[in-house]
Amino acid sequence: MDIGQPLPYLARIRSYYLALGYEHPYQWAHFDEVPFSHLEKPLSQARIGLVTTAALFCKECGDQGPGAAYNAAAKFYNVYASPTEGNPNVYISHVGYDRKHTTAKDQNTWFPLTQLKLAAASGRIGAVSRRFYGLPTNRSQTTTMERDAPKLLERFLEDDVNAAVLVANCPVCHQCCCLAARHLEQNGIATVVLGCAKDIVEHIGIPRFMFSDFPLGNAAGKPGDDNSQCQTLDLALTMLDTATAPRTTLVSPIQWSESENWKNDFYNIERLSEQERRSLREKFDQDRAIAKKKKQTEGRANPL
Numbered sequence: 001m002d003i004g005q006p007l008p009y010l011a012r013i014r015s016y017y018l019a020l021g022y023e024h025p026y027q028w029a030h031f032d033e034v035p036f037s038h039l040e041k042p043l044s045q046a047r048i049g050l051v052t053t054a055a056l057f058c059k060e061c062g063d064q065g066p067g068a069a070y071n072a073a074a075k076f077y078n079v080y081a082s083p084t085e086g087n088p089n090v091y092i093s094h095v096g097y098d099r100k101h102t103t104a105k106d107q108n109t110w111f112p113l114t115q116l117k118l119a120a121a122s123g124r125i126g127a128v129s130r131r132f133y134g135l136p137t138n139r140s141q142t143t144t145m146e147r148d149a150p151k152l153l154e155r156f157l158e159d160d161v162n163a164a165v166l167v168a169n170c171p172v173c174h175q176c177c178c179l180a181a182r183h184l185e186q187n188g189i190a191t192v193v194l195g196c197a198k199d200i201v202e203h204i205g206i207p208r209f210m211f212s213d214f215p216l217g218n219a220a221g222k223p224g225d226d227n228s229q230c231q232t233l234d235l236a237l238t239m240l241d242t243a244t245a246p247r248t249t250l251v252s253p254i255q256w257s258e259s260e261n262w263k264n265d266f267y268n269i270e271r272l273s274e275q276e277r278r279s280l281r282e283k284f285d286q287d288r289a290i291a292k293k294k295k296q297t298e299g300r301a302n303p304l
Helices: 009-019 113-122 141-158 171-186 198-204 226-242 274-301
Strands: 047-052 080-083 131-134 163-167 190-195 208-211 248-251
Touching: 009 198, 047 113, 047 141, 113 226, 131 141, 141 171, 163 171, 163 226, 171 190, 171 198, 190 198, 190 226, 198 208, 198 248, 208 226, 226 248
Parallel strands: 047 131, 047 163, 163 190, 190 208, 208 248
Antiparallel strands: 080 131
């Protein structure tokens, strides 16, 4: 692919799943009209809510730490809210981030709570909300739009949140965050989505997008790099304050590495043997069965 061009996730994912034998390509959400809400008060007075697709730790769900293989048992299917006090730990073992080029050792790359607290302490923002919010990663756009996004709005209203920072990890995470952002904007809450899948986000259509050309799982900055994480969040907050129209995309000036070879690996079916393709198909089917069972169980335990 051309140097400097973002990874084409839509085309790559389509080819990948067709090659694995899934005959009907996924239809991503797309909207011509995009809602837009201005920040209702100065950023220095605004209470900011952090939305993540990361999961709270589940002790019965196996390995969820850095470098863990994809773990369907760790998925969650209901919006949650958890205190921002202290140093909460969240995990992304249940989503398809780029496991070859990043290991999820630094949660600040997908969960910028520390940077938000620093922004509040410096007066850059008014406050961080008393809770952060977990948004399920769900392929069903109807479920996200009609159940999860309204539930997220309820939590925001309970906590008097003025604006939202939503951080996406996997490809479907990007869609869920976009759909939730659209719903919040329709109800007067300004949003900015942090992500690494530019084509997915711009295909859907949202008000504000902070794009980092990094491997999935690093939407909030490079691992172990405080300056990168600080700059990424600062640029996102600037968008909340200065964007004047929807479909505003800001591209981070930070480079992941001198080489862009990482873009040739993710979901690239051409790099897989026939045996690897068969093994992946079997693993995907197993993971879907695990996720379906978890979804049914969680739905019964936590009726909405």
